[in-house]
Amino acid sequence: MGNVLIVGDLHGNTDHALTVLRVAVRQGCPKVFAVGDFGAWEHMPSGRRYFDVVNRAAKRAGVTVYFLDGNHDKSSLLVEKYGERRDEEGFLVCRKYLRYAPRGHRWEWEGTTFAAFGGARSTDKGWRLARESHREEQAATRRAYGSSRRPLTAGTLWFPEEEMTDDELESLLAQHDSPVDVLLTHDKPRATQPQFNRKNKPECFPNQDRIQRVVEQLRPAVHFHGHLHFRYSETIAAGPGQWTRVEGLAADPEASHHPAYAVDHSWTVLELPHTTGSALAEPAAG
Ligand SMILES: [Fe+2]
Ligand SMILES: [Fe+2]
Structure with a gap:
């Protein structure tokens, strides 16, 4: 079944999407998972074209592309159009090789458990x-x-559904609150303190607090997110004696203004199975 290439924000950048697919092939990853601001703009002709181009390129590459929603994805339209078209793992089938993980979605690949929570504040x-x-x-x-x-x-x-509401989160957690190995979100958890943080603003904190709540409830060993357009790694507490390694991923080159940016900061390979259990007993070294 192979590994997963986890990718930061693409913002509908077709060239970058094609680069990512080439990297997935090179790295032996039959799956790509994009952590939001993917470019779900199907209310626009250009957005529908982007989905078609990515789908065709993914088919040629032998890769399936999965994504969750960022603040710049029109997730209400994804649910409206594809809510009734789910694959056997519960993803919404937008195109044959392009699938959406709605908020709170859980699944298992190679014995590794995953959960996805999209959304953030613009x-x-x-x-x-x-x-x-x-x-x-x-x-x-x-x-x-x-x-x-x-x-x-x-x-x-601007999409009114861009950030989770407290009620939405509570109802998602009420359905499933058991731990997972890997958490995928668009927004950062409140506790991390990256050196470069475009979202260190009071209006962003409520959704970051919600993601922090998800981390503490699901206690993942590793948590990948986008939205900051900056690559960093940090280990945070997920509960008493439990730790989560947080991996923030950079974005496509057009949306990356940090001087130390390199395009490979926008992806990382997750090897499967990733079965360290849930949260780590000790912080990872380094
Ligand atoms: Fe973004
Ligand atoms: Fe974002």
């Missing part, structure tokens, strides 16, 4: 909403002059 929410309303005003002006076009505006740049 710090540029105000800018996105302002742009949507500017487009709506422009469309209204055109209509006043006789245009019959009704372009999509609301819900095209």
